[in-house]
Amino acid sequence: MLKHRVLLSEETIARRVSELAEAVHRDLPSADPIIVGLLTGSFVLVADLGRAAARLGLEPQFDFLATSHYGATTTSAGTVKMLKDLSLDIRNRPVLLVDDILDSGRTLRLVREHLARREPSWLRTCVLLDKPSRRVVEFTADYVGFEVPDYWVIGYGLDAGGQGRGLPYIAAVEQELA
Ligand code: IMP
Ligand code: MG
Numbered sequence: 001m002l003k004h005r006v007l008l009s010e011e012t013i014a015r016r017v018s019e020l021a022e023a024v025h026r027d028l029p030s031a032d033p034i035i036v037g038l039l040t041g042s043f044v045l046v047a048d049l050g051r052a053a054a055r056l057g058l059e060p061q062f063d064f065l066a067t068s069h070y071g072a073t074t075t076s077a078g079t080v081k082m083l084k085d086l087s088l089d090i091r092n093r094p095v096l097l098v099d100d101i102l103d104s105g106r107t108l109r110l111v112r113e114h115l116a117r118r119e120p121s122w123l124r125t126c127v128l129l130d131k132p133s134r135r136v137v138e139f140t141a142d143y144v145g146f147e148v149p150d151y152w153v154i155g156y157g158l159d160a161g162g163q164g165r166g167l168p169y170i171a172a173v174e175q176e177l178a
Helices: 010-027 043-055 106-116
Strands: 004-008 034-039 061-069 080-084 094-102 122-130 143-147 170-173
Touching: 010 043, 010 122, 010 143, 034 043, 034 106, 043 061, 043 094, 043 122, 061 106, 080 106, 094 106, 106 122
Parallel strands: 034 061, 034 094, 094 122, 122 143
Antiparallel strands: 004 170, 061 080
């Protein structure tokens, strides 16, 4: 395992995810949202957010999209390409688009536009982490778990070259990555 330092504990993340679910619940126009996760990093947040939403009485459906980035493992590359599209029809449905982290903003901006073209009745974005200092294109997520400094972080679905996704906490990588 990569050498790393814990930034956000399991308990801290769990508490914040419940708060995010409550905020979404307050804003949603109906109880049947489609939660759309961006693969692969969002899978843990989608699972926790989905169950937190169900505890609040919502009945979410789930779908996933995949995009690819070009470039080095620890820099968000300039171009985003759609690799896997939705399976569900989101037209006239409330949609919550979920990603692990908002970095340059390119991915979420492109994907949000892609979803908006399908005319959902409501479309908001949720990220666990935001690195505002890294923004390249203008993008603000509607629901943000935590702002983090410009460290490469792993855990809770996030990886560094495929490593660290299974860690239950968020940690900063403390070694050079190949
Ligand atoms: P953006 O298009 O630059 O906002 O890219 C966001 C994507 O880059 C996220 O969905 C992650 O897959 C990846 N990413 C950005 N920063 C990190 C990080 O610190 N750790 C792991 N993945 C990251
Ligand atoms: Mg990602």
